[in-house]
Amino acid sequence: MLEGKKIAILGDRDGIPGPAIEECIETTGADEVVFTTTECFV
Numbered sequence: 001m002l003e004g005k006k007i008a009i010l011g012d013r014d015g016i017p018g019p020a021i022e023e024c025i026e027t028t029g030a031d032e033v034v035f036t037t038t039e040c041f042v
Helices: 018-025
Strands: 006-012 032-039
Touching: 006 018, 018 032
Parallel strands: 006 032
Antiparallel strands: none
């Protein structure tokens, strides 16, 4: 489903951080992760 796609990731400090999501996305065949961040929503 993500093969050949470019991915931007917005993680959550109190949920799943961006780098953890990026590790999962790398196994999907996506073209590349172009942006990863972890936000703190207050």
